Amino acid sequence: MLCDRCHKRTAKVLYTEIINGIKNEQHLCEECAADYTSFQMDKPFFNTDITLNNLLSTLLGAYTPNTTKKSGEGRQDIVCSNCHTTYEEFLQRGRFGCAECYRSFHKELGKTLRGIQGAEVHTGKRPKGFLTSTDRMVQGLSEAERLALELQEAIEKEEFEEAARLRDLIRQLKREEANNA
Amino acid sequence: MLKWYEETVPDGDVVISSRVRLARNLENYKFSPLLEEQDAKKLVEEVKSITPILSEQDNRKYYACNIQSLSDIDKTAMVERHILSPLLAEKEQTTGLILSEDETVSIMINEEDHIRIQAIVGGMNLEKAYEIANRIDDIAYEKLKFAYDEKYGYMTSCPTNTGTGMRASCMVFLPALSAARMIQKLFEEVGRYDVTIRGIYGEGTRSLGNIYQISNQKTLGNSEQEIIENLKRIVYQVMQQERKRREYMLSLNSDEIEDQVYRAYGILKYAKQITSEDAMMYLSQLKFGADCGLIKFNREFNIHKMMMGVQPGSLQWTLGKSVGSAIRDKARAEYISKELPDLI
Numbered sequence: 309m310l311c312d313r314c315h316k317r318t319a320k321v322l323y324t325e326i327i328n329g330i331k332n333e334q335h336l337c338e339e340c341a342a343d344y345t346s347f348q349m350d351k352p353f354f355n356t357d358i359t360l361n362n363l364l365s366t367l368l369g370a371y372t373p374n375t376t377k378k379s380g381e382g383r384q385d386i387v388c389s390n391c392h393t394t395y396e397e398f399l400q401r402g403r404f405g406c407a408e409c410y411r412s413f414h415k416e417l418g419k420t421l422r423g424i425q426g427a428e429v430h431t432g433k434r435p436k437g438f439l440t441s442t443d444r445m446v447q448g449l450s451e452a453e454r455l456a457l458e459l460q461e462a463i464e465k466e467e468f469e470e471a472a473r474l475r476d477l478i479r480q481l482k483r484e485e486a487n488n489a
Numbered sequence: 490m491l492k493w494y495e496e497t498v499p500d501g502d503v504v505i506s507s508r509v510r511l512a513r514n515l516e517n518y519k520f521s522p523l524l525e526e527q528d529a530k531k532l533v534e535e536v537k538s539i540t541p542i543l544s545e546q547d548n549r550k551y552y553a554c555n556i557q558s559l560s561d562i563d564k565t566a567m568v569e570r571h572i573l574s575p576l577l578a579e580k581e582q583t584t585g586l587i588l589s590e591d592e593t594v595s596i597m598i599n600e601e602d603h604i605r606i607q608a609i610v611g612g613m614n615l616e617k618a619y620e621i622a623n624r625i626d627d628i629a630y631e632k633l634k635f636a637y638d639e640k641y642g643y644m645t646s647c648p649t650n651t652g653t654g655m656r657a658s659c660m661v662f663l664p665a666l667s668a669a670r671m672i673q674k675l676f677e678e679v680g681r682y683d684v685t686i687r688g689i690y691g692e693g694t695r696s697l698g699n700i701y702q703i704s705n706q707k708t709l710g711n712s713e714q715e716i717i718e719n720l721k722r723i724v725y726q727v728m729q730q731e732r733k734r735r736e737y738m739l740s741l742n743s744d745e746i747e748d749q750v751y752r753a754y755g756i757l758k759y760a761k762q763i764t765s766e767d768a769m770m771y772l773s774q775l776k777f778g779a780d781c782g783l784i785k786f787n788r789e790f791n792i793h794k795m796m797m798g799v800q801p802g803s804l805q806w807t808l809g810k811s812v813g814s815a816i817r818d819k820a821r822a823e824y825i826s827k828e829l830p831d832l833i
Contacts (some may be wrong), residue, residue, distance in 0.1 A: 391519050403601075406519045407636035407644045410651075421641075424649060426683075427710025430642025432653040433623070435630050440639045 311337035389411040452481045492592045494570075494776055494794045498612025502780035503728045505660040505700065505793050508571070509610040509618040509717075511625050512602040512654035515635045520646040521599050526582055531598050533568060536598045540587050540633045546628050550590040562811055565802025571609060598702045601653070604629070604644050613719045613724065615657055623713070642709065651745070652709030657717050659724045660689060662793075664699040664777045665729075665734035672701070675727065677781035684723045688745050697766075698773040698796055703727065706737055735781060742781075750778030757825050760820040768799040768825060786830040795828060 311319045315335035325332045386395040393405030395413050404410065410417065420426040434440075439447070446454060455478050462471040514520060535780055537553040540567075544551045552758055556564065558576060561780045564578040572592060577584050577600045585598035596607040603646060606629070608621035619757050628717050636644040643654035650656070676686050688697055692747070703724055705716045753774035756763075763771075776792040778784040805811055808820055 341548070357651035363805065391523055393523070401522070402520050402648070403646050404520055404644070405523045407514060407516055407638075409640060410641050410644050418643075421648060421709060425651065425707050427707070429640055429651075430638075430652040430709060432642060432655075432712040433626075434714075435635060435637055436627060438637060 309335055311335065311340050313337075313340040386413060386416065451479055452485070455481070494611060494797065495643045495791055496611045496765040497789070498614070500613035500728060501611065503661055503663070503731050504724065505662055506571075506609055506611055506654045507613060507615045507618045508658050508660070509615065510605060510608075510658075511606040511622050511624040511643075511658075513604040513606065513626065513629070513633075513643060514645060515603050516636045518603060521601055521603060522646060524582070524599065526636070529583040530541045532603060533583050533598050535584055536596070536604060536629075536633065540644060541768050542632060543587065543589075543625065543628060543658070545587075547594075547624065548626075549594065550685045551587055551594075551769070552590070553585065553587045553670060555585050557583060562802055562805045567801075567802075568808035569800040569802050570797055571607075572603070573597065574600055594621060596625070598651075602650070603696065604633075608759055611658065612730070613659065613721075615659065615721055619655075619657065619713060619717055624751055633734050650708050653716065654712050654713075655708055655716060656704055658702050659705035661701050661703055661724065661727060661731075661771075662699060662776060662780075663701055663731050664773055665726070665738050666731050667699045668738065673732075675730075676746075679703065679723055682719065682723055686719060692748075698769040698776075700796075721794070735777075735828055738807070747778070747783050748775055750783050752830075753778070759826065760822045762815075762823065764814075764818055765799050765801060765804075765821065768821060769796060772796050772799070785833040787833050788830045790830045795825065 309319045311317050311463060313336055317339060319335035319337055321336045321338065321341040323334045323336050323341060325334070387393070388405055388409040388414055390408035391405035393409055398409065398413065406414075412461045437446045446457070449457070452473060455474055459471055459474040459478065462468075462474060498504075498506075506809070515532065515535070518524060518528055522531075524532065533555060540551050540553040543549075556573070559567070564573060567573040567576050568575055570592065572588060572595045573586065574597060577586075579599050580597060580599070584600065585666070587596040587598070593610060595606055595607050596611075597607070602745050603809050606622050606625050608618045608625070610618045610621070638644055642652040643650075645651050645654050648742065663672065663675075666675060667804040672686075678684050684703060686703045689700045689702050705718070705720050711719070719738070757768070757771050757775065772792055772795060776796075777783070777792075800805065801814075801817060804817055804821055804824065807824065812820070
């Protein structure tokens with residue numbers, strides 16, 4: 309039997325497609341099958357992720373909060389400021405375009421990530437020397453302000469000796485500041 | 490220097506190897522699926538430039554190359570040895586590889602993510618695999634600016650890798666559970682614990698020597714250590730079940746099993762031509778027999794190394810040329826016969 313698509317080579321694959329309940333069968337040759345579907349005959353391990361990809365984009369869509377058409381149109385407006393990937397494209401492809409996409413999509417992203425990962429906040433490794441926003445804020449503080457934060461923490465932990473030590477340090481610093489002024 | 494698949498290893502009767510893979514991306518490039526060819530070239534060069542620093546700081550010799558400079562046989566053989574991912578071997582854009590001499594560490598460049606750091610060690614040793622991958626990550630970070638966000642962690646191309654970017658996995662040998670048709674049930678059971686199990690090269694193929702891969706499913710919300718602990722617990726459970734099943738099988742009909750193991754040896758030792766599927770099936774039976782002490786070799790012999798050696802790519806790589814399947818089957822039989830040690 310010849311291939312239903314190219315009508316040249318021998319058909320070796322029976323490809324069954326069911327879309328919206330309508331079944332469609334095609335007899336394809338290897339080349340057309342590889343072209344038309346995610347099927348590859350002699351490379352069993354070269355195409356495992358393709359099905360996963362399809363599945364993933366379905367999953368992503370399913371987990372997005374508003375999948376009805378109306379609100380879907382609103383989402384189309386979200387575009388990455390760097391690579392111009394839209395949120396819709398991200399859902400379809402199951403891939404971000406660049407690191408900036410994470411920031412551009414941040415409003416929708418939490419729920420999407422929660423859907424596939426069960427969480428939306430990273431708690432693991434932080435690269436050496438990476439400063440979080442809290443770190444940066446603390447860095448911008450004066451010595452006395454930083455000590456005040458530590459004092460508060462010590463009181464919360466009920467470490468009163470440490471708290472007393474910090475209180476004295478802060479007093480001393482403030483006195484010195486006043487003298488210098 | 491011994492390669493990871495040449496060493497004697499902890500819990501090697503069930504766990505063949507432990508692997509950790511970290512996905513990383515650079516800030517100043519689009520992610521790999523959107524990358525233009527000229528940027529791909531730049532990216533590969535930039536990442537390859539860390540090779541001498543790795544050799545210096547990691548006490549291993551590292552080599553770098555462009556994947557496009559490798560022959561198809563080289564690529565297939567490297568996929569079979571788990572150095573390259575199938576995706577990287579197939580990709581038409583400029584891609585690169587940094588590989589340690591002992592094949593423990595491979596860094597894939599411009600795969601689905603800009604960088605995939607992979608460390609693989611023999612047996613049940615996820616901590617060691619993570620320790621190595623983590624060290625390479627630290628060394629690389631000093632030179633390369635990775636995309637990292639306080640909230641999302643490491644930003645990856647695919648949201649299923651976001652966070653730690655880590656996929657930890659164990660390659661497990663489950664002949665007894667496979668024979669008892671318990672694998673499907675196992676697939677369903679482990680799925681409840683954020684862990685997946687699949688065939689090593691394809692989906693749930695029995696023919697590939699009863700070897701499966703168990704890995705973490707989620708990468709966000711738990712730390713690397715928590716993910717590894719969880720995976721370890723599951724692998725130990727699977728290991729116990731497999732061992733119990735082996736004992737049970739042996740208590741039930743040890744004569745038959747012994748006969749099967751020796752037959753497998755006979756065929757492997759004396760066949761004149763053999764397909765890779767048959768070779769894998771008999772090697773699997775032989776490994777099972779050796780692990781259970783039913784058969785003893787007159788010297789140290791690593792069956793898993795041979796399992797990789799009989800794959801089409803590795804075999805042609807050994808032959809040094811590309812040949813048709815009929816010649817391959819003969820060459821495979823010859824290779825096995827020569828390498829297989831005598832029995833005691």
